[in-house]
Amino acid sequence: MAKIIPFKAVRPAEDKVSLVTCRNYDDYSQAELAAWLNFNPYSFLHVINPAYVHSHTTSWDKRFKGVALKYQDFKREGVFVTEEKPNFYIYEIKSKTNSFTGILAGTSVDDYQNNHIKKHEDTLQYRVELFKDYLHQTRFNTEPVLITYPDSVELNTWISLKKKSKPLYSFSTTNKETHTLWKIDTESDIDWLVQHFENIPNLYIADGHHRSSSAELLRQQDQHLNNPNLDYFLSFLIAESNVKIYEFNRVIRDLNDFSKDQFLEKLGENFNIELKEQELWKPSKKGKFGMYLDGKFYALTFKDSDFLDKNASVLNQLDAQILYDTVLQPILNIGNLRNDERIDYISGKQPITEIKSAVDGGEFAVGFMLYPSDINEIKSIADADLIMPPKSTYIEPKFRSGLVVYEL
Structure with missing residues (x-):
């Protein structure tokens, strides 16, 4: 059985979401990175790459502490808001050629350790350690592991029904994608989704082997904190037929x-x-x-x-x-x-x-x-x-x- 949980998310204020969100840091050339940082004060790039001009001369420890401080600045300034209670989310990405829809949830570190969340790629230990240190210093993650589940008519029908409701966000990006996010916050919907995944014996990592391994290592290192959030890691769950x-x-x-x-x-x-x-x-x-x-x-x-x-x-x-x-x-x-x-x-x-x-x-x-x-x-x-x-x-x-x- 697969265990998933809702989580108390932090997310951009509605009027700033299209300005805050960004592609993966590695997708940007140096020229693009400089341009985005110079003209957009709300870009999340400011958080994940603080003081980028000097980043090549800064130790990892100082960079991670800088990320943590900038993230708190964004929260303090109202760029980010914190949910009042744990929720699931449905997330849709549409481009000219593809459409992807999945569920944002916390997935179990125990399931990962017990091979109910299955892997197909090896990891490099230094990358696992580095991202573990990043999580330890910053205390947040916004890069979900992409995990597939078996196609289900019942779940597809449920998702389609929920997508008819008013979304939290719907915005376009400069790479001509449309992003839409719905909140799943009623007790009945949350219980239904948890129970549905309990009937799935195994999930499969599609992308994010290092991130999931880092989550396992972080829990081992920080278990003395008694933080239940360490028992799970952020995942984007998507039907097998919907990955490209x-x-x-x-x-x-x-x-x-x-x-x-x-x-x-x-x-x-x-x-x-x-x-x-x-x-x-x-x-x-x-x-x-x-x-x-x-x-x-x-x-x-x-x-x-x-x-x-x-x-x-x-x-x-x-x-x-x-x-x-x-x-x-x-x-x-x-x-x-x-x-x-x-x-x-x-x-x-x-x-x-x-x-x-x-x-x-x-x-x-x-x-x-x-x-x-x-x-x-x-x-x-x-x-x-x-x-x-x-x-x-x-x-x-x-x-x-x-x-x-x-x-x-």
Whole structure:
């Protein structure tokens, strides 16, 4: 069973919400960041990156304390308001091409530890420790873990009904998205939602493995505080069918001292190679890969179809793992996918021309395009207690910082 709880949120004042909320900090270039901070005094970027001009010379401890102080300033100045009691929230993100709707709730650290909230990605301990220290110093989180639940007609119908009521917020952003938030605050609705999730045996992390692991570590460190909020972490719960999964494509800086012809010959041991010339070709199913090399596109088809059908574990059948096992490691000598400086990643949300430009510009020698994984592959990996290769998936939706705050 999955345990979720309502929480006493801190959120922007209604007249300021479109000014306060922002994209993830890492999504901004330095020029964009400077512009937003200079002209918008209400941007949440002021909280998460205080005194940004000097941030590169400031210790993490001082930066985190600065975040905590600026957050309290925003509360004191009325930029943020605090709910009177715990609630759930329904949140909808609409763009020109996609629409996502989910539930904001607290999810259980115990469920995470007991593997009722399942994982498919590994974590880097230094990142887990760093975000744990951030939470410890700031005492708040506004970056929910994206968690999927099985599709439910009953829950979909309930959400659709609640979305007919007046929302707390409905606002547009400069990246042409519309964001709408509804409060679920009646006792009957809260009880119904809690009971519905109690009948779900397992939830699956789609995005936010480091955040959930940090929440576990924070509770362990701060258990002496007897703070019940530490027993849960902020999550955005969304139906499996409503997530959008993109691939992460790979670009490699050199051919490991192979000539182009030698490299193609090596590839031919495991792949059928078809020259596509200038066609912007990308794979349309598993077991096929696109490649851009020396100004030309290629279609690569994995030869061992029996391997894909029955002989391999769910992990070894992943296209990202096949590419690593047959090309990146044995031919190009790419070691650790997390920290080898010879490899970089471009999300499948970006056009293929980004890969072409990266190679044509001379920084990279070859690019590979993959077919995206689906939710069933991710769940199978998690159910088998296996870990996907780093940068296997880029998953949407992405949450807007500063929209809802979970205090610790």
